[in-house]
Amino acid sequence: METYRHGVYVREADTALQAPITGTAGLQVVVGTAPVHLLDDPAAAVNTPILAHSYKEAVTALGYSDDFAAYTLCESISASFQVLGVAPLVLINVLDPARHSAEVSETVLAVNGGIATLAVTGILRDSLTVSTETGTALARDTDYITAFAEDGTLTLTLIEGGAGEGSATLTVSGRRLDPTLVTAADILGGIDGSTGAERGLEVIRQVYPKLQLVPGILLAPRFSADPAVAAGLQAKTTALNGDFQCVAIVDIDCTEKGAIQYTDVKEQKERQALTASRCYAVWPFAKVGETVYSGSSLAAALTAYTDAENGDVPHVSPSNKSLSISAACLADGTEVVLDQEQANTVNSFGVATFLRLSGFRLWGNNTVAYPATTDPKDRWFSVRRFFCWTAVTFILTYFERVDDPMNPRLIEAIVDSENIRGNSFVARSICAGYEITFPADENPATDLLNGKLTFHQKLAPYPPAEVIENVLEFDPDALAAALT
16 A cells, blocks of 8 residues: 655655766677676576666666676676777676576574565575575565675575564575686677577677677687687677677786786787777776776776767777776776887877876777788778778678669669768868779679679778877077077
8 A cells, every 4th residue: 555645755766877978889799798697587687688777777687896807798788888988888798597506505594573674696596495484485585585785695584474574593595697607609609509599709709680780899807818709709890790890998907927027018919819900908907996907808898989979980089088097007907107109109009008198098099910010901900890881881881782673773873872972071071092893804794794893992981190290490580680
């Protein structure tokens, strides 16, 4: 029965987060672990792509914990929605209660005021076995209800009139989610030979068919420091769903096993076999207050934010863009202090870092293909992304023209449409050139008879102005003129 009220009342609402800006050119697809034990149906959020347009959507779908080392998807949720304020985000959780859980031994809990607390985190509520001191078995939602506290522990509240009412103690056992059991192999995933079910990185294939969004940035925060995971991410950036392209952002290991000094970064990059032009690496981690974030989660969120701020066209580098962090640090939280010369040394290895210069900012334009390659389309991260985005946009725009009659009208329509679009980009200083042609020498009769049309597109996105130099010279003539 609703309580009768008479008077003036006040209640507080949860603080609303600022609405994120949106963009899909840099759509982040994040593979990692989430606290799915907080959900009513944990199994429903395993190895499936989940689209979130807001912090609330993400938390509702996957749960949330500040323990980013255990639950890496929460790190990207926080970096995107709380630190940068950018959406949307696609999240793929590999933490499976059926495979990554551990037994909780029988524990006797004291009941105070009808409430008992199980001081274990990650409890899977459906696995609970609860009984009274007399051995009476209790049923959840009939004899007691459960709720997770902010610290992740579980409270059990006895229901008035239930079988446990008046009990002094409860004996509890069950299972708990154990994120430490997740390995690089779980992130890499695979395909079940008997069912065809996809796991881990293989689930990325489902993003476009299910959500009708093309991945822009792939990442697996913290796990990408593993060479096998880094290799898997690099491999997924090409021929996705047949012909889509994207980039990956990975972490350079900054644990005690990896690079703990900036001079160690080159060797660690080589140990992680980072060579692909569609890959961008970050060293080290960073702090917001005392909360430690991986470099990849912050860099990916900043890249997506930069795209959204620039018309959702990925032509502007995220380097030298402000980032609301308190310090650069190693994985254990040890602060790392770099000056510009040291940060530039990290950049020379083809790795980005964090630099404090009138506030913190991401620092680095090179993909990991540098310095092995200096080809502009493969070296510069912003140029590489513009090429990937152009390829994806072309496919999505003209897919509906596939199987149309192969006549001059079709060819002219594609050429004219692309060049009009390209002229717009040039006029807006997005790029210096953007032109498509239908060359006769690339379309022999044998191809035309087989229904194949070949267009040739030339792009000239502007590279980042990485060096701005001013030459200062003493002017003796001006001095003489001033004194005579």
